[in-house]
Amino acid sequence: MTNSKVALVTGAGQGIGRAIALKLAADGFDIAVADLSFQQEKGEGVVREIEALGRKAVFVTADVSSKDEITAAVDTAAEKLGSFDVIVNNAGIAQVKPISEITGEELDKIFRINVNSVVFGIQAAVAKFDELGVKGRIINAASIAAIQGFPILGAYSASKFAVRGITQAAAQELAPKGHTVNAYAPGIVGTGMWDLIDERLSEINGKPRGQNLQENVDSIALGRIEKPEDVAGVVSFFASDNAGYVTGQVLLVDGGMLYN
Template identity: 55%
Template sequence: MTIAGKVALVTGAGQGIGRGIALRLARDGAAVALVDVKADKIEEVAGEIRALGRKATTFVADISDRDQVFAAVDHAEKELGGFDIMVNNAGISQVKPLADVTVEEVERIYRINVQGTLWGIQAAAAKFKARKQKGKIINASSIAGHEGYALLGVYSSTKFAVRALTQAAAKEYASDGINVNAYCPGVVGTDMWVDIDKRMSEVTGAPIGATYEKFVGGIALGRAETPDDVAAFVSYLAGPDSDYMTGQAPLIDGGLVYR
């Protein structure tokens, strides 16, 4: 069973995992609304989706702003003629010892990773209810949402929070026919991990690439994850084969963290 004819919105769709998810959902038959703070990036992805013969629309938004997230959902419905799937993918990382984290840094990462996810849940659920239909909400957590990591403590706490929001929303919206799940990637070969590795090097003195190689070396399947690996699982969560699944945050990490 597929998601052909469905309308999906993906935040953080301009690069990395978000781009991979948007393209996979399009290949599987969905029309896709691309949301990001970088207009040029999402326009490029929109072009790739249209080249596949699927509809795409773009909307520039800062997901930490509740009004902008609601406006993005309204835009998706208006431009693509419906609304069925919300992927709250956008997020940022932070590498710093807990003792050195500033008030401003904590506030920023929580505004984006936690509040941004909450606004996405609210906006999608409100739209599904207004349309009197079922829907899928899919949130980005992480292996760091299952296990706290040194020098990634505040980031880890945001991803634990995403799991909590996912569970609570699943319980609150189940009677409305809305499924809420999350995905928990591991070490994905994206710009975010390049940045994490660089910052780890600055803090620990390890050579550039050493932290990345250390984590990848612990993966049972023997390779780093790709955006396509994550996207394949998100497509499952978006489709009808996962209709009896809600409130879950499975690990999709190649065998790195086990729960």
């Protein structure tokens, strides 16, 4: 066994997940970079970035909508890196569509990826924490859409409200074991997800590409679009000793859009 702490980050091949993985590595964690198989090349690139920081890392393939695959990813992380202390249930998708047009298949898909994955990640992490005798940290991806529902993002908002509820319930259930459960709630982050949202909003409301994004950015008190590193800083806090007495919280990291 190693004395180093180990974190697994889902959806870590790019975007917010990559920034989280690199920040936790800089904090001294060894990292399991988890993502879909078609993201393996990007994921292995993140592994190399982490190794350049002097930490150990491994890429693990995981479809987060599959409980078996998340469990296997956690097992692999613990086996190859020597411990298991933190899971960041980061992977997720957006879905931009009016409520009247959402299909059952689309609802099923977004809940499998954004909600079921969080439950499965919690279950797999807790089993490993308990096996290893670790008081672990569970950190989930919420959103400003977990605090306020947004038009044309109804299914996405519903999925993130669900993450918020799961985070609060799990925190209460797992507190007697010493495990903490928290979530981060980003706003308008400059990643591929918001490129997709902007494109779909343009198709729906006819505004030129980029205008919907800019209008949202204009509503941010701090006056700039969010960077993945802004989110990673909050995750770093939740994973640190400084957050040992914090559980069941959903922390907005949105530059001043919502006030909760």
